[in-house]
Amino acid sequence: MSDEDINKKLLEDLKNLPGINAPKNFETELLRKINSSDKTQKKSFWKNLLTPPKLVPAAVVLASAIIIFFVVDGNPEVMEDPLSIEPRLREDIYRAETMDDIILQNGAEELTNETKPEQKTIKQESVKERFKDKTAKGEEEKPEGVLGTNRGIIPEVSYNEKSTADSNQSNEVQKLEENQFQVPVNVSSQEISKKKLKFYAAKFIHTGKTRSSTAENEN
Amino acid sequence: MERNFNDLSDEELILEFQNSGNEKAFEILVSRFKNPLINFVYRFLGDYDNCVDVVQDTFIKVYRYKDSYSSLAKFSTWIYTIAGNLARTEYKRKRRKNFFSINSYGEEQKTFDIPDEAYRPDIQTDMKIKSEIIQKALLKVRDTYREAVILRDIQELSYEEIAEIMQIEIGTVKSRINRGRAELQKYLKDIYKD
Numbered sequence: 001m002s003d004e005d006i007n008k009k010l011l012e013d014l015k016n017l018p019g020i021n022a023p024k025n026f027e028t029e030l031l032r033k034i035n036s037s038d039k040t041q042k043k044s045f046w047k048n049l050l051t052p053p054k055l056v057p058a059a060v061v062l063a064s065a066i067i068i069f070f071v072v073d074g075n076p077e078v079m080e081d082p083l084s085i086e087p088r089l090r091e092d093i094y095r096a097e098t099m100d101d102i103i104l105q106n107g108a109e110e111l112t113n114e115t116k117p118e119q120k121t122i123k124q125e126s127v128k129e130r131f132k133d134k135t136a137k138g139e140e141e142k143p144e145g146v147l148g149t150n151r152g153i154i155p156e157v158s159y160n161e162k163s164t165a166d167s168n169q170s171n172e173v174q175k176l177e178e179n180q181f182q183v184p185v186n187v188s189s190q191e192i193s194k195k196k197l198k199f200y201a202a203k204f205i206h207t208g209k210t211r212s213s214t215a216e217n218e219n
Numbered sequence: 220m221e222r223n224f225n226d227l228s229d230e231e232l233i234l235e236f237q238n239s240g241n242e243k244a245f246e247i248l249v250s251r252f253k254n255p256l257i258n259f260v261y262r263f264l265g266d267y268d269n270c271v272d273v274v275q276d277t278f279i280k281v282y283r284y285k286d287s288y289s290s291l292a293k294f295s296t297w298i299y300t301i302a303g304n305l306a307r308t309e310y311k312r313k314r315r316k317n318f319f320s321i322n323s324y325g326e327e328q329k330t331f332d333i334p335d336e337a338y339r340p341d342i343q344t345d346m347k348i349k350s351e352i353i354q355k356a357l358l359k360v361r362d363t364y365r366e367a368v369i370l371r372d373i374q375e376l377s378y379e380e381i382a383e384i385m386q387i388e389i390g391t392v393k394s395r396i397n398r399g400r401a402e403l404q405k406y407l408k409d410i411y412k413d
Contacts, residue, residue, distance in 0.1 A: 006404055006411045014372040017350050020261045022253040023271060030249065030275050034282050 103131055229294035237285050245285075249278055252298055255374065259299070260306045262369045264313070265358045273309050277302040292383070299376075299384045303366060310362060349410070356406035364399030371396050 023029075096102040224232060224247050236244040256277060261270040280301050281288075288297055357365055370381045371392075381396075382389045404411075 003404070006408070007400065009411055010400065010404060010407065011372055013349065013353060014368075015375070016346075017262075017353065017373060018347070019254065020258045020267070020270075022257045022274070026253055026271070026275070027246070027249060030278050033275055034279055037279060037283070 233288055233294050245282060256302050259369055259374055260302055262357060262373055263306045263366060264310055269309055273305045276305050296380050296383045303384055356403055359406050360399050360402045364395050367392055367395040368399035
């Protein structure tokens with residue numbers, strides 16, 4: 001048998017296959033399924049959700065949430081008026097009324113910021129000398145390296161020291177600080193008194209001479 | 220005066236059901252299409268109980284989604300499309316379910332010959348045995364080819380209708396039918412060799 005014959009025979013057999021019929025209760029079963037599916041599908045999710053009995057707990061929860069949100073104040077902290085609060089006292093800013101205070105404060109701060117006791121003694125001496133010189137001269141000029149504001153004075157030196165504080169280079173810091181101040185003059189108090197005495201003595205002699213010469217002229 | 224729905228075409232009946240919701244029109248459609256659809260789905264699935272369920276689901280979908288039918292298409296192609304989609308889904312579901320079962324669907328899966336007294340020639344006629352063998356061979360054919368062969372050679376639909384039902388080109392329909400027939404010949408060559 002050739003392929004064409006087989007094909008023809010196959011097609012013929014496929015056409016003549018016995019028909020399969022639906023069961024007798026097909027329609028009744030179908031209608032029952034349709035009715036049952038209608039009952040289940042009639043109420044959609046939103047319709048089911050919005051039916052009154054099921055809304056009651058949701059409404060209660062919603063109402064209680066509104067009461068909690070609006071009536072009960074969840075944040076008991078009273079808001080402070082920022083204008084009525086006193087400003088914080090800053091420890092890094094000093095208030096100075098006179099220039100002497102500024103110089104002393106600068107010197108004291110420098111001392112506190114020092115790490116080594118040797119540096120402290122050097123500083124202390126230099127500050128003292130500087131103060132003495134300025135008081136002797138009666139200068140009223142602004143001290144170097146000091147920033148003044150209306151509220152306080154921020155020393156520049158403290159910022160410089162802060163920037164190098166973590167570097168552990170104490171010698172370099174010392175050199176820098178020495179350059180900022182005038183070179184101290186090591187003069188003891190006895191010498192000063194001697195100088196003063198000499199000065200006053202010379203003055204006295206000079207004035208004595210002049211007085212005697214004027215008296216002689218008068219005579 | 221009551222209209223005689225039996226004289227109406229399929230398209231007129233579904234339009235009547237769409238517009239008036241008259242269930243008499245739907246019942247006539249059911250009576251017209253239940254056997255062709257049972258035949259189509261049974262040849263595709265090979266299981267009568269599942270086939271009945273699939274056809275009933277098809278009619279439920281028609282009933283529920285009657286408004287989605289467009290009068291531009293033939294009613295028969297629309298209902299065959301629904302039935303074909305449901306049958307394919309059921310076939311895939313069954314194949315997954317019976318992956319390790321001896322009674323499994325699928326063309327490539329090994330089938331086991333279970334002795335059945337119904338196949339004895341002294342009890343049943345020759346044609347019935349042959350139809351059983353053809354049905355077994357059909358189930359071995361790849362499902363895409365099988366659907367095309369059933370619609371063309373058993374349901375005797377046109378290529379255009381099959382293309383519309385399967386939502387593929389006519390050329391693809393023809394090639395699938397030819398390949399399906401070739402596979403079927405391969406499985407049935409022992410019957411036709413004499």
